[in-house]
Amino acid sequence: MSLLELNDVRKHFGTVQALRGVTFSVEPGQVVGLVGDNGAGKSTLMKTITGVHVPDGGTIRFDGTELNGRHPGDIRALGIEMIYQDLALARMQDVASNIFLGREPTRRVLGTPLRVIDRGRMEREAEVMIKKLGARVPSVQYIVGQLSGGQQQSVAIARALTFNPKLVIMDEPTAALAVREVEHVLDLIRELKRARIAIILISHRLTDVFAVCDRIVALRQGVVVADDPILETSMNDVVAHIVGAA
Numbered sequence: 001m002s003l004l005e006l007n008d009v010r011k012h013f014g015t016v017q018a019l020r021g022v023t024f025s026v027e028p029g030q031v032v033g034l035v036g037d038n039g040a041g042k043s044t045l046m047k048t049i050t051g052v053h054v055p056d057g058g059t060i061r062f063d064g065t066e067l068n069g070r071h072p073g074d075i076r077a078l079g080i081e082m083i084y085q086d087l088a089l090a091r092m093q094d095v096a097s098n099i100f101l102g103r104e105p106t107r108r109v110l111g112t113p114l115r116v117i118d119r120g121r122m123e124r125e126a127e128v129m130i131k132k133l134g135a136r137v138p139s140v141q142y143i144v145g146q147l148s149g150g151q152q153q154s155v156a157i158a159r160a161l162t163f164n165p166k167l168v169i170m171d172e173p174t175a176a177l178a179v180r181e182v183e184h185v186l187d188l189i190r191e192l193k194r195a196r197i198a199i200i201l202i203s204h205r206l207t208d209v210f211a212v213c214d215r216i217v218a219l220r221q222g223v224v225v226a227d228d229p230i231l232e233t234s235m236n237d238v239v240a241h242i243v244g245a246a
C-alpha cells in the first residue's frame with residue numbers, strides 16, 4: 001500500500017481551475033520532487049493534502065485513512081508535516097518556542113489541576129532535535145529572527161520532525177539559501193530518507209531535485225504531465241515537461 005495516494009483531485013478558485021484531476025502516489029520513505037512553473041498548482045496541491053483547502057473532488061488517502069475534509073490539525077496528527085516557503089516561524093520568539101509552537105508540552109502545577117507550559121522539557125527536547133540535525137544554531141534560547149536563512153530552515157525542519165511524521169512536505173526549502181546552506185539542507189533530506197520518512201520536495205532548482213529525489217512529478221496547469229523515476233529522466237526532459245514542449 002502506498003503511503004499517500006491522490007486520485008483525480010480537483011480544486012478551483014472562482015474561474016481558475018487550479019487542480020484538474022491530479023493522480024499520483026508516494027511510497028513510504030520515498031523522496032518525490034514536485035516541479036512545475038509558477039501557477040502550475042504545486043502549493044494548492046500541497047495545501048489540499050494538508051487540509052488547508054478542501055478539494056472539490058477526488059480522493060486523498062494517507063496511511064489507509066481518507067483525508068478529504070479533515071482539519072489541518074487532524075492531518076498533522078496522522079503524520080504529515082508541511083514546511084512552508086516562508087517557514088511560518090515566529091521571528092520574535094526563541095528556537096525552542098518555535099519548535100513546539102502550538103504543541104507545547106505542559107506539566108501540572110503541583111497540588112492543583114492547573115497545567116502550565118513545561119519550559120524545561122521544551123528546551124531539553126529542542127536541544128536534542130537540533131543536535132540530531134547537526135544544525136549550527138548557537139542555542140535554543142536564541143531569537144529566530146536573528147538566525148541566518150539556513151539556521152532558520154533548520155529550525156523549521158526540527159519543528160517538523162519533533163512529532164515523528166511519516167511524510168514531510170517542503171516548499172522551496174533551498175530557494176533563499178547560500179550554497180553551503182543548501183548542501184546542509186540536502187544532507188538533512190538524505191538523513192530523513194534513511195530514517196524512512198517520505199518527502200515531497202517542491203523546488204525550482206532541478207540540480208537539488210536530481211541530487212536527492214527518487215522520483216520526479218511535473219505539474220502543468222493543474223495536471224500531472226510527467227511522473228518518472230529519477231534514473232529514467234533528465235533535466236532536459238523535465239524542463240520540456242514544465243514548459244509544455246514535451
Ligand SMILES: Nc1ncnc2c1ncn2[C@@H]1O[C@H](COP(=O)(O)OP(=O)(O)O)[C@@H](O)[C@H]1O
Nearest residue numbers: 013016018036037038039040041042043044045
Ligand atoms: N487562494 C487562492 N485564491 C485564488 N486563486 C488561487 C489561490 N491559490 C492559488 N490560486 C491560483 O491557482 C493557480 C495555482 O497556484 P499555485 O498552487 O500557487 O501554483 P504554484 O505553487 O505551482 O506556483 C494559480 O492560477 C493561482 O493564481
Ligand SMILES: [Mg+2]
Nearest residue numbers: 039042043044
Ligand atoms: Mg507555490
